[in-house]
C-alpha cells in the first residue's frame with residue numbers, strides 16, 4: 241500500500257498515512273482530527289537537471305596526429 245504525505249492546514253502538522261488511492265480524500269489529521277489536509281507531493285525520482293554537461297573523458301580533443 242502506498243504512503244502519502246499530508247500537511248494539516250489547521251495545525252500545520254505533517255504526517256504520513258498508508259492508504260489506498262481512493263481514500264485520499266478521507267484523510268484526517270491525527271493531531272487535531274481536521275479534515276482540511278493538503279497532500280504533499282514528494283519527488284521520488286527527479287532526474288531533470290538544468291544545464292547540460294558533456295562527458296568527454298575518452299577522446300575529447302586528446303587525439304593528436306603523429307606522423
Ligand SMILES: [Zn+2]
Nearest residue numbers: 248251269272
Ligand atoms: Zn491538524
